[in-house]
Amino acid sequence: MNKNKIWLSSPHMGGNELKYINEAFKENWIAPLGPNVTGFEEEIKQYLNSENIEVAALSSGTAALHLALILLGVGRGDEVICQSMTFAASANPIAYLGATPVFVDSEADTLNICPNQLEIAIKDRISKGKKPKAIIAVHLYGMPYKVDEVNAIAEKYETPVIEDSAEALGSTYKGRNCGSLGDFSILSFNGNKIITTSGGGALITKDIKHKNKAVFLATQARDDAPHYQHSQIGYNYRLSNISAGIGRGQMEVLDKRVQGRRNMFQFYVNLFRDMDGIKVFEEPNDLFYSNHWLTVITVDENITGGVSREDLRKCLDSENIESRPLWKPMHMQPVFSKDPYYGTGIAEEMFKNGLCLPSGSNLSDNDRDRISLAIVNCLKN
Ligand SMILES: *Cc1c(COP(=O)(O)O)cnc(C)c1O
Numbered sequence: 001m002n003k004n005k006i007w008l009s010s011p012h013m014g015g016n017e018l019k020y021i022n023e024a025f026k027e028n029w030i031a032p033l034g035p036n037v038t039g040f041e042e043e044i045k046q047y048l049n050s051e052n053i054e055v056a057a058l059s060s061g062t063a064a065l066h067l068a069l070i071l072l073g074v075g076r077g078d079e080v081i082c083q084s085m086t087f088a089a090s091a092n093p094i095a096y097l098g099a100t101p102v103f104v105d106s107e108a109d110t111l112n113i114c115p116n117q118l119e120i121a122i123k124d125r126i127s128k129g130k131k132p133k134a135i136i137a138v139h140l141y142g143m144p145y146k147v148d149e150v151n152a153i154a155e156k157y158e159t160p161v162i163e164d165s166a167e168a169l170g171s172t173y174k175g176r177n178c179g180s181l182g183d184f185s186i187l188s189f190n191g192n193k194i195i196t197t198s199g200g201g202a203l204i205t206k207d208i209k210h211k212n213k214a215v216f217l218a219t220q221a222r223d224d225a226p227h228y229q230h231s232q233i234g235y236n237y238r239l240s241n242i243s244a245g246i247g248r249g250q251m252e253v254l255d256k257r258v259q260g261r262r263n264m265f266q267f268y269v270n271l272f273r274d275m276d277g278i279k280v281f282e283e284p285n286d287l288f289y290s291n292h293w294l295t296v297i298t299v300d301e302n303i304t305g306g307v308s309r310e311d312l313r314k315c316l317d318s319e320n321i322e323s324r325p326l327w328k329p330m331h332m333q334p335v336f337s338k339d340p341y342y343g344t345g346i347a348e349e350m351f352k353n354g355l356c357l358p359s360g361s362n363l364s365d366n367d368r369d370r371i372s373l374a375i376v377n378c379l380k381n
Contacts, residue, residue, distance in 0.1 A: 006321040009192045012362040017249030024241050034241030036248055043251045044202055050180035053204055054211035057239035058218055061166040061188030061201035066093035067214045068162045068184040068203060074099050074133045079125055082136040083113040084329040085347035090136055090164050091330050102132060103331040105343025109284040111350060112145035113137045115153055121342040122157050135161045139168035139178050142293035147173045147181050169194055170258035170291035179204055194257050194293050195250035197243040258291045260361025265292035268357060271372050275379060277303030294356040307379055309355050315378030321371055326354035
């Protein structure tokens with residue numbers, strides 16, 4: 001095959017990343033601390049533009065979730081509620097701590113955690129003798145979850161929310177930035193996200209004490225002493241000053257990247273406007289503003305004339321175009337199959353019929369032509 005691969009989501013550099021890396025080399029800040037780490041944290045904080053938030057730059061979004069759970073005191077035998085339809089990294093840190101994830105279904109408007117099922121789950125866990133220690137809610141594919149509804153339940157049951165905003169930097173809910181809407185929030189700068197540090201993440205806290213504790217734990221929990229002394233188990237989770245340099249270059253173009261992803265979304269809205277049986281998944285109303293990290297469609301083969309989601313995925317694949325079914329819900333994953341789940345099958349239905357399409361901000365007109373030709377031909381045959 002001589003056509004270049006079109007990826008679902010690939011890194012898109014802005015141009016100034018190397019400038020920040022060169023500064024790090026010049027000053028010999030080749031370490032998990034330094035001016036780029038501090039600068040990157042400050043720039044994220046400015047971007048999120050929220051009162052009283054603190055940002056700790058870390059080696060991954062997964063590390064940020066792990067530390068958030070530790071700061072909330074989650075340990076062996078505890079239970080933590082987690083949106084079922086998400087990437088495994090939302091749930092894995094619960095297992096790292098010997099706690100049990102309790103999975104909750106999605107609702108159809110945003111594909112994110114269903115407030116009704118969330119309350120049913122909390123009540124049932126309490127009646128079984130264990131109140132969940134936290135709720136992990138996810139803005140999947142950049143679409144904000146129903147923040148007010150989820151927060152109302154969290155307050156009613158006095159259960160903190162960890163906002164998994166790994167896919168949603170640049171999205172807003174009621175004009176407020178995703179990444180600043182939980183008791184704790186996390187971001188990811190993995191290579192496939194809207195901006196990248198090649199690998200990295202951040203924990204956002206509402207309290208400087210929490211940030212300081214997170215940084216302490218992320219740098220091997222070293223007590224204040226001339227020798228190495230430890231009274232707690234630590235982690236090696238800080239972001240490197242080189243990676244943070246990439247992040248600073250990326251922050252300069254974040255708004256452009258959001259616009260680029262939203263343009264891809266609009267391209268798909270136009271492409272599918274007159275195609276029966278394919279629905280592009282959109283914001284439910286104007287309280288929600290998605291960065292459209294990935295554009296999602298659902299395929300109804302009863303209306304497409306028999307073309308299923310898998311047919312479409314295979315057509316694209318044969319043209320060297322990557323697409324991917326929606327994330328397989330955690331309660332359907334072999335590794336989590338024994339854990340509790342509350343739902344009515346919405347995530348399962350979306351997993352069956354949903355497809356993520358190439359959404360990168362760096363796709364060219366030629367790439368878009370190849371994508372639309374492949375889709376049109378597939379639906380014709
Ligand atoms: C990518 C991702 C994570 C984990 O982030 P990493 O930086 O890759 O560890 C967590 N949750 C969701 C929803 C993600 O998409």
